[in-house]
Amino acid sequence: MADVLVFAAHPDDAELAGGGLIAKCVKLGYSVGIIDLTRGELGTRGTALERAAESAAADEVLGIEIRENLRLPDGGLTETLEARKLVVDAIRRHRPTLVTAPCTEDLHPDHAVAGRIVAAAVYPAGFAKYDTGTPRCRPPALAHYMNHTTFPPSFILDISDVWETRLKAVKCYRSQLFNPDSLEPKTGISSPDFLERLSARFRHFGAEIGAKYGEPYLLHRPTPVVDPVAIFRRQDG
């Protein structure tokens, strides 16, 4: 069982784009699981083995107890019925209230396809006759996190109190980040100012809600509001 299930195309996407929500939910006492669709074996830097070790280190930082890999092909992620079924099965085994996934329109095709596979799995996960050998379960909410491509957020989560934990988790991916001694090809993430750019993005969304750091999410459909005063009540008194 996981209260929150985070789907990602590659190991490190969950931390880079949605690490604040993960750290925040763990801090609030919720159980959080991460399901990586691929092992990142096509990544420009590092190997699948290195990335698995880095993910394990990030799990420890974030307090993640569930982390699985669906071992779909990196760089060749496609919207197949088999891929959808694997995601349906993961949802049914962990029975989350909230599912997060990449944005379906992201610049990186693996991210966009991962987002679409998850979006197409949430609904049929509730079908009684869709057989995966696991009891049906339809999560009430799907929220897309932001990788490359920006979008007008449905909500911005205040992640100021977990920013340092989030950053520490990202820094576990040493094969991907700047290393002056590395002879591997350079990528956007490996540039010396990447962490500064990452910080600037979440400072920007923090500023949108009057917080130091904020993480943007796009909801899959309108969300019911039970108490319209409580949801907007100012936190600063």
Ligand SMILES: [Zn+2]
């Ligand atoms: Zn990625």
